[in-house]
Amino acid sequence: MSEPEDEVARTEGYYRRYGEAVHRRCRRLLGDDALAWDMTQEVFLRAHAHLEQVRSASSPLSWLLTVADRQCFSVLRRRRTEAASAMTLRAPIPGLRTAPDDALERLLVDADMVRHVLAHCPEDVQRIVAHRFLDELEQEQIAALLDVSRKTVQRKLQAFLDTARRLLDVPGAVPRKGVAPA
16 A cells, blocks of 8 residues: 655655754764664654654654654664673873863763763753754753753753763762762
């Protein structure tokens, strides 16, 4: 049984309009162009299967990027699981005498480090971090986009930084008050 022509045309239209943006998002999250194209294809296969959801979304691009985020984070989690026994974290930078947050920020500039830390975070934290650091949105914008409070965005970003501190063993970093060790 073949699909109606208009559904295929609608999916192709979404791909023409948003395909490059979805691919850029996947490439930034995964750091691998070929894998990013695979994930882009997966996103549009899902979009085709759920055309009514895409169509009724307030922003088709937002819907597509949410699916892309989930697909990419799933790949990152799989990578983490597969490589857990072989993975070793970089040693702390010897003689580093900067403030703990400055040291953490220097380590997180490395996209592979960010991907590694994101793979250890829950999906809600991953989405907020992606909007903050990939889309470069302000906390208020993220809160409005995800329909959560600014305080929630702030807490989730802090959870990401706390996870990074723990995983990257930043010298001199102390857990925030009220944060349980993992």
